[in-house]
Amino acid sequence: MLDERKLSVLRAIVEDYVDTREPVGSRALVDRHQLGVSPATVRNDMAALEEEGFIAQPHTSAGRIPTDKGYRLFVDRLAGVQPLSSAERRAITTFLDGAVDLDDVVQRSVRMLAQLTRQVAIVQYPSLTRSTVRHVELVSLGPTRLLLVLITSTGRVEQRVVETSVAAGDALLGDLRARINTVCIGERLVDGVTKLAEIPQTFAVNDRPVVHTITGALMEAFTDERSDERVAIGGTANLTRFGDDFDRSIRPMLEALEEHVVLLQLLGEATSPSLVTVRIGSEVPHEDLTRTAIVSSRYGSDVDALGTLGVVGPTRMDYPGTMASVRAVARYVSQRLSDG
Amino acid sequence: MLDERKLSVLRAIVEDYVDTREPVGSRALVDRHQLGVSPATVRNDMAALEEEGFIAQPHTSAGRIPTDKGYRLFVDRLAGVQPLSSAERRAITTFLDGAVDLDDVVQRSVRMLAQLTRQVAIVQYPSLTRSTVRHVELVSLGPTRLLLVLITSTGRVEQRVVETSVAAGDALLGDLRARINTVCIGERLVDGVTKLAEIPQTFAVNDRPVVHTITGALMEAFTDERSDERVAIGGTANLTRFGDDFDRSIRPMLEALEEHVVLLQLLGEATSPSLVTVRIGSEVPHEDLTRTAIVSSRYGSDVDALGTLGVVGPTRMDYPGTMASVRAVARYVSQRLSDG
């Protein structure tokens, strides 16, 4: 039903449309590509492709543009993997190597991704619950006031202030600090919680209430879901590059991008690391973004994803290039965060 | 030269133009305001105001719009201070009280400000160098690897990884940690640096190189200027509300907003806390933002500003309302950060 040449025609249409932003006609197609057939033949193929729903006409006397279904086929079957240039690889490495801490890594990744793809980039901060504990610190702020500091292997720092009903002595605090760290360091936060729960029992009955308050607050910090919701966004100026009629819909798109929770849903459904997920137009589960495509990838180790990153752009985007960039940055971030 | 009525006319023009986004003519003016004179008289006043450069005509047969100079006069002399409604005050307090840590305070402030003013909001993270030290922690990551953690009174956390040439024993580290904290806690970071510089001499000669490496890295963290450059932005979707011809210039504006360093320059010139600074159109020292106005205020104690926050909007904005919102949020943030 879809022979080789029809697929070539579809590929050519996608490529030209991505390039020129204009509906592509049969004549232009044979001029720009070596299809070896006449415009009339291409027209027949186009009619067939339209019949199948892969391309459409904006209006009667215009050329064709790919539909979401067309892009989908293009991505699944036609897009060759286009590796990054070595210059681009170098740029990623040198720019991101300059980061001094986690915030910096995330910020720079967003910038890099936005610049490489010339689209809106989104990077989720590494999930807290799936990170491992590097260190827990208890800082006394006053007799009954305590600052809890949690440092994860990915470099995230979380803090909480706790009020205890009675003062906790320095000796007790030191003891507790040591106990917590021996038990938790290297554990994933989800696992650390169960370890923390057992700690109070190992203390003298008198001390248990205070210890319980502290470990309780720490357990809360370990499992705070809100902390998993942090994202960084960059390259919003590229929204305007979408062009033409898209400018009208910038508003809702910007609004959607500010709704970080929504974004995370969109990104969250990406599959395993090293795989790049593409969602196109109507496949995007958000009303205001049905005219966009989302290219995303998880980062982290293969067994345990830490977070997701990706870009949002017009369905008319350079899929092979974008996918390559997203994959490259995801790989870099994975590696960077795994060895601290 | 500018009698009372001419000023009223200017005020009326500004208010109507802000309201309707359209050049305002003499008839509309007398209809909407109780000026007590006829359109013809208003026309004479308008001619005088135009002569002085406070208003202008987009084209011959159109109404008048205020110039930057006109807005300036409006802000300086005509804008009554418009206090926030008690509902708005409550909204600010309850929403911001829910913040759990510094990141949260900043994020929520940005959102609040963007929502109140319906414009693009910018909040600078509290300056590191002007904050005071709450706690310094040394975490051993390996025999010669150390994680330095600095926590400030505003809740900022900075971290650095240091490699030492020789291993630092636990006793030494404990000693050093205690020494650093006794000396630095409560000090502003700028002052802490000088205190840190004296620490190595108080240690045994053998230990000095290691101690020196550590305090050196810490001093660097204390004075890292890049850390002062963090800002949060929100409400970019409101850019599209600028309307009309502004939509064209969204691109450069978004780009300017992504250049955080530039933003800080713009904000940085704000004066003391509790005062609100307004820069209008050509007064804004950035090429791509000459069609915008910036309303900003410092936050922090009166003697020592910690950072700046504000909004960027079209010169055609509700100055009294915006100034009130900016002042209110700045006050809240000042108070919130001063008592941790």
Add this chain to the structure above:
DNA sequence: GTTGGCACTCACCCTGGATGAGTGCCAGTC
């Protein structure tokens, strides 16, 4: 100093015809 009247300007809107890219269909060719 203020007002009503009046001529004038000019952006904006609507209309209608010309233009041309692109299509679908069909008869003819390999």
Add this chain to the structure above:
DNA sequence: GACTGGCACTCATCCAGGGTGAGTGCCAAC
């Protein structure tokens, strides 16, 4: 049966031209 050239048709886009009306500046009168 697949491909091709020719041809009539469609329709968005562009451009010119006339009408409309908001708003002004000026002037004479109050």
